[in-house]
Amino acid sequence: MTDIKELLLSRIRDVADYPEPGVLFKDITPLLADPAAFTALTDALAELTVRHGATKIVGLEARGFILGAPAAVRAGVGFIPVRKAGKLPGATLGQAYDLEYGSAEIEVHAEDLSVGDRVMVIDDVLATGGTAEASLQLIRRAGAQVAGVAVLMELSFLPGRQRLETALAGAPLEALITV
Numbered sequence: 001m002t003d004i005k006e007l008l009l010s011r012i013r014d015v016a017d018y019p020e021p022g023v024l025f026k027d028i029t030p031l032l033a034d035p036a037a038f039t040a041l042t043d044a045l046a047e048l049t050v051r052h053g054a055t056k057i058v059g060l061e062a063r064g065f066i067l068g069a070p071a072a073v074r075a076g077v078g079f080i081p082v083r084k085a086g087k088l089p090g091a092t093l094g095q096a097y098d099l100e101y102g103s104a105e106i107e108v109h110a111e112d113l114s115v116g117d118r119v120m121v122i123d124d125v126l127a128t129g130g131t132a133e134a135s136l137q138l139i140r141r142a143g144a145q146v147a148g149v150a151v152l153m154e155l156s157f158l159p160g161r162q163r164l165e166t167a168l169a170g171a172p173l174e175a176l177i178t179v
C-alpha cells in the first residue's frame with residue numbers, strides 16, 4: 001500500500017453497530033482532525049478532479065461537503081452542494097434513493113448545473129451506492145456531463161460499484177482506499 005493510502009486508512013475509525021446493529025461505521029473525524037492527512041486527501045481529490053477534466057465538483061451532504069469544498073478550491077473549480085431534501089431555497093431538481101440504513105431524497109439547485117458542465121462527484125464513503133447513483137441521475141437530468149465519482153473509501157463488501165455502473169456510463173469511479 002502507498003504511503004498516502006496508509007496514512008488515510010490509519011486515520012479512519014471503525015465503529016461497530018452504528019447507527020444501527022450490523023453496520024460497521026467508517027468514522028472520518030480523526031482524519032479531518034489531522035492536518036497532514038486532511039491536506040493529503042484534499043490534494044488527491046483535487047488531482048483527480050483536474051485529471052478527469054471536471055469543471056465543477058458536486059459534494060454530497062454532509063461529509064461530501066467537508067471533502068469536496070477544499071478540493072474544489074484547490075482544483076480551481078466551482079463547488080455545488082447536493083443537499084438532503086428541503087434545505088435549498090431556490091428551484092430544485094430532486095431524486096429519492098435508498099441507503100444502507102434507511103432512505104432519503106437529495107436535491108440540487110437547478111441553476112447550478114447546465115449543459116457544458118463536467119462534474120466530479122465527491123463523497124467520503126461509497127456503501128450501497130444509492131447516494132452517488134441519485135446524484136449522477138440529478139447531474140444528467142440537469143443536462144451536465146459526469147466526469148466521474150471520487151470517494152475517500154469504497155466498502156467492497158457492499159455492491160456500490162456494481163450499482164453505479166449504469167449511471168456512470170463509462171465515467172471513472174475513483175476510490176482512494178478500498179476496504
Ligand SMILES: O=P(O)(O)OC[C@H]1O[C@H](OP(=O)(O)OP(=O)(O)O)[C@H](O)[C@@H]1O
Nearest residue numbers: 061062063099100126127128129130131
Ligand atoms: O453508498 P450509500 O449507501 O448511499 O452510502 C454512502 C452515503 O452515506 C453517508 O451519508 P449519510 O446519508 O449517512 O449522511 P451524512 O453525510 O449527512 O452523515 C456517506 O457520507 C455517503 O454520502
Ligand SMILES: Nc1ncnc2[nH]cnc12
Nearest residue numbers: 024025026027100125127
Ligand atoms: N458503513 C458506513 N460508514 C460510514 N458512512 C456510511 N455511509 C453508508 N454506510 C456507511
